[in-house]
Amino acid sequence: MQDQWIDGGGGPVVVYRSPGKRSNRYSGGNRNAVKSESCSADGDSYSFEMTCSTQGDSSTLVTQVDCPAYCRGEVVYGSEIYSDKSSVCRAAVHAGALPDKGGLVIFYTTLGQRSYTGTKRNGVQSKSSSASKSAFAFTNIDECVHNAVCFYQDTVESTVKKVFQRRFDGSVDFQAYWSDYRNGFGSLNGEFWWGLKKMHIATKPFQCNQCRLRVELKDIDTETSYAEYSEFGVGPESTEYQCCVGGQYTGTAGDSMISTLAHHSANGVGFSTRDRDNDNSPHQHCADFSRREGGWWFNDCSFAIPNGAWKTYPGCPKPPQYPCHAHWFTYKNSIRLIGTELKFRCDI
Known part of the structure; x- marks a missing residue:
């Protein structure tokens, strides 16, 4: 919990064992509402990387x-x-x-x-x-x-499951900077973005076709929908945390990630934030603060805006067909979203 790999509700984590520190103490600290204590040398230690x-x-x-x-x-x-x-x-x-x-x-x-x-x-x-x-x-x-x-008769069972984005009340500002999206922000017990660095570490041991992406949506009518893709992965920072997404789409929200229009596909695209323009648009910075679309894998911008403004704001510069609030273009004419949860699952 202190390192934000899980929240207060628990869940699976991957732990790696290493030799303990023998000459240096372990320093305590207080992060994410969890206080750790300092201690002396020990025989073993562990980490999540x-x-x-x-x-x-x-x-x-x-x-x-x-x-x-x-x-x-x-x-x-x-x-x-x-x-x-x-x-x-x-x-x-x-x-x-x-x-x-x-x-x-x-x-x-x-x-x-x-x-x-x-x-x-x-x-x-x-x-x-x-x-x-x-x-x-x-x-x-x-x-x-x-x-x-x-030790398995038929299959190898090795699964990583993780929610990496959750919104439900607008309490966290997703118009954040590169360092925020890289390291993560918010609270795992509330609204949050888990962090691109962690997403890369978690998905890197797998091929893109071994991971699935699921997007769950709730709109202002309190109706729910979802979109799921059979391939997902996140590259290293050297690729601007490039997104791999594709394979088979299933769901009720429509496909706003890859196939609605090719120039809006998130596949193979680096991540952009208000202070880091990695999109493929020749005309604009898709994650610019004036657009209030938050950080995302923007191509020539995007039809998927789960990190957009929580509410439509005065002075919205975009035409009506591209509303200034969080939305999923193929779902109910870009209706305003009041709940999103993005998660991935990887299986060997």
Whole structure:
């Protein structure tokens, strides 16, 4: 909750275990209404992002992770089967499951060995070690589906589900800046934008066609509708958090994201905010504050405006067919929205 990966209602999170700090204290702080305490050195620590020092985790059977590039100096114990005290990403290079430049890799938990023998492979020297309670090894999707070592009879079940935008009372101003949309704003217990950086981290281990986007809407008549897309993903900041969205559309709100008009499609488009113009419009800055459309994946602007002004405001510069309030163009003639919830789900 303190790091805003979940709200007070709980939910799934992915946790990565790393060696604890031994010479430095952990500093406490107060963020998002959660106070943490300072403490001294400990044997283990954890985070919500994959790092070079992340170790094998015996609490999950099969895990797909995205390793950083050029992990150097991290310790690896064993060969082919690795002690759970080993760096996952460095062990992956040792095993030949991953190049030194990083990328996606799948590992599975297995029984700990009585001992581990160190070897030098693929430019990585692993160490010998005594027994450990659990261990891990590397595999691929096909082996996971058909091979008993992954502990599944038919399928691999690994799912990330996350709400990344919610509005229902207009209490949070979505006419925000790049840093706000990148890091997230609002409260997970109320209205919020989760953050582009977190969305990229959460969707990066998956292919675009492994994730789905669902948009849920409520209008001023209190009627509800939805739009769902079978492909979704968010690129890194170097691509301006480029959106991947497409595949099959289903729903009752109409398709305002990809196929209504090609030049309004959000697919392959970077994110824009009032202070960062990454859209493809030759005539205007679609996220300019004067338009009150908030931050979004604007192409030549967009028909999807879930982050737009909560209410129509005086001096709206746009023609009537493009109203100055949050709307979904293909839903009830751009009727004003009084509730939105955007979420994604990713499955291996």
